Amino acid sequence: MKLKQKKKFLVFSAHPDDLDFGCAGTVAQLTAEGNEVVYCILTNGEKGTHKVKQTKKEMVAMREREQKAAGKVVGVQKVIFLRNTDGDLEHTKDVRKEVTRVIRRERPDVVLSQDPGNNSFDSFGRFHRDHRITAEIVFDAIYPGVGSDSFFPELAQEDIFPHQIEEVWFYSSEKPNYFVNITATIAQKIAALKSHESQIKDMKDMEARLRKRARDFGKKKGWKYAEAFRRLTF
Numbered sequence: 001m002k003l004k005q006k007k008k009f010l011v012f013s014a015h016p017d018d019l020d021f022g023c024a025g026t027v028a029q030l031t032a033e034g035n036e037v038v039y040c041i042l043t044n045g046e047k048g049t050h051k052v053k054q055t056k057k058e059m060v061a062m063r064e065r066e067q068k069a070a071g072k073v074v075g076v077q078k079v080i081f082l083r084n085t086d087g088d089l090e091h092t093k094d095v096r097k098e099v100t101r102v103i104r105r106e107r108p109d110v111v112l113s114q115d116p117g118n119n120s121f122d123s124f125g126r127f128h129r130d131h132r133i134t135a136e137i138v139f140d141a142i143y144p145g146v147g148s149d150s151f152f153p154e155l156a157q158e159d160i161f162p163h164q165i166e167e168v169w170f171y172s173s174e175k176p177n178y179f180v181n182i183t184a185t186i187a188q189k190i191a192a193l194k195s196h197e198s199q200i201k202d203m204k205d206m207e208a209r210l211r212k213r214a215r216d217f218g219k220k221k222g223w224k225y226a227e228a229f230r231r232l233t234f
């Protein structure tokens with residue numbers, strides 16, 4: 001994929017690491033081509049670890065460190081943490097406002113997020129409620145609110161104004177319609193995932209599963225490795 005002009009991408013994720021599984025190879029590709037990518041993580045992810053004896057505070061700090069390190073591997077310098085409680089994310093107007101504030105402040109051309117169109121409930125992990133709720137919050141923030149001053153007009157007092165994005169790429173989607181060749185960046189994706197040390201017990205197993213998935217997507221396009229998205233344009 002070659003973009004004509006440099007663009008800005010904003011990637012939302014329920015937990016630290018979701019976005020690395022879903023799209024870190026694409027992110028590495030985008031930053032290598034000179035585009036800017038910013039991450040925004042909705043919850044602390046403080047409840048999931050295989051490491052014991054961590055206090056909640058230590059856990060939050062560790063997961064933020066891991067996500068920042070994972071970002072650096074793929075050329076992402078800025079990670080925004082909204083610090084909602086892991087597992088207890090609710091679709092409230094307040095959280096939607098937070099997400100709207102981030103989009104209007106960052107002013108991306110393209111937003112990436114988990115997919116509100118997924119509904120098979122065929123995997124416990126993928127259908128974690130924080131993933132479902134994040135996907136819906138981001139979708140609802142984008143339309144109709146983020147580009148319209150009828151929604152959250154009070155943000156103007158913070159010098160934050162409506163902003164129209166061009167498109168959304170949903171990662172980890174059940175119905176992908178857009179593929180990115182990550183053959184050149186799969187090693188970076190794996191390295192990024194290895195930054196999430198508190199989450200991944202068996203790195204070898206993770207890498208094997210990840211390569212298989214990327215190979216399966218790649219086959220559809222005749223590439224060695226790919227990531228897949230459901231792309232929605234305005």
Ligand SMILES: [Zn+2]
Pocket residue numbers: 014015018128131
């Ligand atoms: Zn997650």
